[in-house]
Each structure stands twice: as structure tokens, then as C-alpha cells.
Amino acid sequence: MRILFLFSLVQKWVGYVLLVVLVAWLLYWIFKEKRKFRQRSCVILCGAATSYGLVCLISLWHDTSYGACDYYTKLLNGGVKEFNGRQYRISMCSTNFFWGDGRQVRLQIFDQAGTLQALRYFTFYWNDGSEKELEYGDNVILYYDKSASQALHSIPIPPTRLDWIKARLPLAN
Structure with missing residues (x-):
């Protein structure tokens, strides 16, 4: 090993x-x-x-297939949330396979019109006892990525123009 x-x-x-x-x-x-x-x-x-x-x-x-969106959105505290009077839909889907003890999750943020505003990928572990759910601030969404050296990451709300561009470019996330 x-x-x-x-x-x-x-x-x-x-x-x-x-x-x-x-x-x-x-x-x-x-x-x-x-x-x-x-x-x-x-x-x-x-x-x-x-x-x-x-x-x-x-x-x-070789595109990775993501599924069980309703289950992971509910499990990780996603759904429709309001920031500064505007609603955003936070959707999360997972792969059908494990990365060790964890799952890779695709986090998508849509505006009221259903347009993709931001896209992130992260890994969470089922049995490590640490935070898994999204947390919400006034103008930010916090998520925990266990595969990164820095576990806590954030997405500004409303997402920046760079987030919007990166969500549409292949391999940008």
C-alpha cells in the first residue's frame, strides 16, 4: 500500500x-x-x-452519472431558499459509487427562472461524525468537502459572474 x-x-x-x-x-x-x-x-x-x-x-x-437528487437534496439541507428577497433552488445529486467511505456530490444553484447560476462538486463521508449539511448565511452558502485540504468552502449568493461562467464550461469545476 x-x-x-x-x-x-x-x-x-x-x-x-x-x-x-x-x-x-x-x-x-x-x-x-x-x-x-x-x-x-x-x-x-x-x-x-x-x-x-x-x-x-x-x-x-466518460461523463459521471448523478442521481437520487431528491434524496440528497433533502439529506444535505438543500431545496428552495430565500436570500435578500430572491429565491434560489439548491439541488444536490450523488454518484452511484463510493469514494472510500464517501460519496461525490454535485451541488447546483438555480435562480427563480430555473437558470443554472453555480456548480460545485464535493465529497462527504457517511460515518465520520462531522458536518455534512449545507449551512446558510445572509449572502453565502457553506458546504464541507472532505476530499479537499481545506474542508469548509463557500458560494456567495447571488453567485458571481465567474461562477455562472464556470458552471457552463466543461472541466472548470
């Missing part, structure tokens, strides 16, 4: 080192000759956009 953990840790750092080397090489290649700067910049931007598109396409083929 320790060997697998060590292997995954080394694999992660090797990936970071390779990414830094690749970025350094690309920057050198772009700035090497001033007259080819515009052409090389275009090649890099088009390559990055194409790579992002391919990764998004692959992620759509």
Missing part, C-alpha cells in the same frame, strides 16, 4: 516537472525570433484550444 502511495506521489511531481519544462520550452520557442512571434503565438493558442476541446470531448464520453 505504501508503495502505491509513493508511486502516485512521485508520478504527480514528475507530471509537474514535465509541465514546467514544456512551458519553458514553448516560451523560448515563441520568443526566439521576433519576426515569427505572431505566427508562433497563433500556433500555441490554436494548439491549446484544440487540446482543451479534445479533453472536453473525452470527458463527455
Whole structure:
């Protein structure tokens, strides 16, 4: 077990080192000759956009299925809530498989018209005795993500424009 953990840790750092080397090489290649700067910049931007598109396409083929939305919304204190006179519907769905002792949950916030305003993913554990339910402040929703190094996270209400954009971009959450 320790060997697998060590292997995954080394694999992660090797990936970071390779990414830094690749970025350094690309920057050198772009700035090497001033007259080819515009052409090389275009090649890099088009390559990055194409790579992002391919990764998004692959992620759509392997899309995680979420279900039991009514059950998890009730269990984790979701539903229709009012903030500053405006109603928001907080919906939570879970995967059909466990991550160790926990479940991955998709948290969605919709406005009165039913438009998606924010999207988050988090993990909660059934038997650890800690907080699982959402908590509500005047202008914020607090949730606990047990898979992150910092467990407590927040979503401002109303969600920001960046939240709205990230909810629509694949792989942005």
C-alpha cells in the first residue's frame, strides 16, 4: 500500500516537472525570433484550444452519472431558499459509487427562472461524525468537502459572474 502511495506521489511531481519544462520550452520557442512571434503565438493558442476541446470531448464520453437528487437534496439541507428577497433552488445529486467511505456530490444553484447560476462538486463521508449539511448565511452558502485540504468552502449568493461562467464550461469545476 505504501508503495502505491509513493508511486502516485512521485508520478504527480514528475507530471509537474514535465509541465514546467514544456512551458519553458514553448516560451523560448515563441520568443526566439521576433519576426515569427505572431505566427508562433497563433500556433500555441490554436494548439491549446484544440487540446482543451479534445479533453472536453473525452470527458463527455466518460461523463459521471448523478442521481437520487431528491434524496440528497433533502439529506444535505438543500431545496428552495430565500436570500435578500430572491429565491434560489439548491439541488444536490450523488454518484452511484463510493469514494472510500464517501460519496461525490454535485451541488447546483438555480435562480427563480430555473437558470443554472453555480456548480460545485464535493465529497462527504457517511460515518465520520462531522458536518455534512449545507449551512446558510445572509449572502453565502457553506458546504464541507472532505476530499479537499481545506474542508469548509463557500458560494456567495447571488453567485458571481465567474461562477455562472464556470458552471457552463466543461472541466472548470
